[in-house]
Amino acid sequence: MDVRRLPKDPGPAAWNALLPPAPSRPALRENSSADWLVIGAGFAGLSAARRLAELHRGDRVVVLDAVTLADGPAGRNSGFMIDLPHDLTSSDYSSRADKDQRHTRLNRAGIDYALDAKTAYDMPDEAIVRSGKVNGAVTDRGVAHNNAYALHLDHLAEPYERLDAKAMHALTGSPAYVDGLFSPGTVMLQPAMYIRALARGIESNRVCIHEHSPVVQLERDNRLWKATTRSGSVVAPKAILAVNGHLESFGFYKRQLMHVFTYASMTAPLSSRQLKRLGGEPRWALTPADPMGTTVRRIADTGGDRLIIRNRATFQPSMEISDARLGEVIRTHDRSFRDRFPMLDDVEMAFTWGGRLCLSRNTVPAFGELDDGLYAACCQNGLGTAKGTIAGKLAAELASGEQGPLLDDMQADEEPIKLPPPPFSTMGASAIMRWGEWRAGKEL
Template sequence: MNSPTMHLPHDDHDCGWYGALPSPAPAKRLSGQQQADYAVIGAGFAGLAAARRLAEQKPGARIVLIDAQRVGYGASGRNSGFVIDLPHKMALEHPDPAHKQRLLGLNRAAIDQLQGLVQQHQIDCQWSHAGKYQGAVGPRGLAYLEHFERLMTELGEPFRSVEGDELANVIGTRHYSRAVYTPGCYLMQPAALVRGLADSLPKNVELLEQSPILGLKRDSKGQWLLQGSDGQVRTPSLLLGTSIFTQEFGYLRSRLLPVMTFASWTRPLSQAEMVAIGIQPDWGLTPADHAGTTVRMTQDNRLIIRNTYKHVPRYGKSVNEATREEIRAGHRKALLARYPQLAGVPFTHTWGGVYAISRNFTNFFGELETGVYATACDNGVGAAWGTISGALLADLAVGAESRHLQDIQAVTGMPSRNPPEPLLGLGVRTRIRMAAWNSRSEL
């Protein structure tokens, strides 16, 4: 099945993470008639993890991993480079302590899995156990920060308050009143990481890029037929690591909300500039107020500013160049509020990335219909959640039991149904505007 008006990925050409990588080898594309024991659509964190686990569980099977774009070009290569162990605020507020512990365990299993692969395959992706700061600018942010501290205390997780000279000597600015440091987060270069994961796939996985699947149907023998523009794949088992694009195949329709968030980064700062600002490399700060500004300093001394959310029903096609310029100007304002010394340092790239959220903050994981499995709706924790949910989706498909599989089945469910358009778009846009207005002091 597929949508009569299928919207394919349409990402901008200005992602700094991807642009910093060397050009990849020519893509191998889907062509002709192919048969696979398992097919995986989507070569982001979820699809890569699913294909790898399938290959490990079924070493004699032929696995085909298919992506509409190049690996690292889509959403998995466009985040801010955090692999977060802690659930986000909505999940931390869940009334069941066991639910929160399951989420923590799943996220940390994903980190362990990624760290093992980075080390085993020597993936050059700026992988770093740097921890994470959550920062507050004014009274609104401080109230959120105090709430976060209470949640962390209830969870029994380590954290410490950082302010004054201690904070300024790391992040190079006194813009923030206070921050809370948590030690379990890892930082990385996302496009480099996913490309490295793809380059190190087991030999029984065939990666096909720039090969959008335009439709799905079941043939007379009960196999799934994946139709591309220049070829087909037949398979009895299909795994979807397609996140928001799952709805384009007719599944989870009216249950996922496509949201795009945006980032800009500077050129690498010189050592003299780093010393003059008093800033350290390799750290990340997320806002205590979720609608505020994320700031990252990379290992190669680039400052990243991320804020601004848009509802994008047509994904990248929903954002025009005028909107991108307006967003870039907002990023510039946020940068100079923190680092007025960088008035002469330009942004070299501004990009957006699409992810899926649900109104009830619920992730989907499981079998959609016979032979079709999906993990969708990461709700903003894509690197860790995509990795562990993709691996466990493969376990589900082959019938392999584990404690982590039981845990993910316990904490996932069905995203709630959205109201119809135009009410949905009006409501989402209004909510985003209100959040931005309420959080303007934290931007």
């Protein structure tokens, strides 16, 4: 089948830009064969390749990605590896208790696998560290979301701590937050640093990663899967598609995947004067109490002390956005930033970017065997750092004939349900998102 669309990533990949240039990996320039083929080198693809190398020492694994490592969504996110229920389409992140327990087990297994990579490949805390995160509320409505979420966590017997306005101020320096809910299990990433270190760790003379190698055709050829790029091809008996929403570009799950963009901005490094005016702790991580609100993070590492914010979600069935859209988002980011940090009115954003998410209407993954020897580890529902990691690992296990309770958990969800036909799907999803953002009010 011809691949219908290739990834387009709007704006700079800021986390990558903070790091020294990485040695580039060659594009595929030959017709070769492998024991395993992985398409996509984000969280899912690299975790799949890592697991394959663990299970089949000596086998040749080839990973192909369309872009530079960590320039795609894997390096464009806010870096929260969240263990707890975090359903972005729900009012307070929670879903049914049994589903939440199962997904929490999976998220935690993804986090454990990533922390194991930290030890195995000697990654610094800056790349990946367990620090927990706070759900921050700036309005009564946000407090109500935190209250509802706290009740759900009680029900799940999960620990958390509530923070009052004073504690939130001491943490963030922002006078805007009136309430917080701290949960300890979240792991924070410098996503580009983690992805680069993971790739470096798994590469060997048996595991080969090719950047700038978009797969333009995938076909079954004499019981082998053949992926063709613009300058070469790879054949392998088994292949894993780890391309998140681009699974649909390969002809699978048509009209079952929702392609959504979300957006982030990162400030220039804060000066010592600005830091003094800001106050608060040097590193913290805050998701909004209202899922449609604003994520904020402070870092103090390579690239200096900076604040990063993320908000807005737009439904983009074309999987592309225009420059005008990015311009419109910059204005929202500016407003959200000034509302929270009025003392930093002289701070400029150094980077603004967007990136793709893949959601399903019923918040389930697109996981499993698609065809004989072809597997999917896709549709991470906006939480691909943890979910992509475990989906990739488990897809490698499924393809290797392994069994186990986590694979059962991963396969217990129903299929992603169909979207209404366009233009109803576009109109409906866009209206729901705009309505949610409008209702979020100052939480945005």
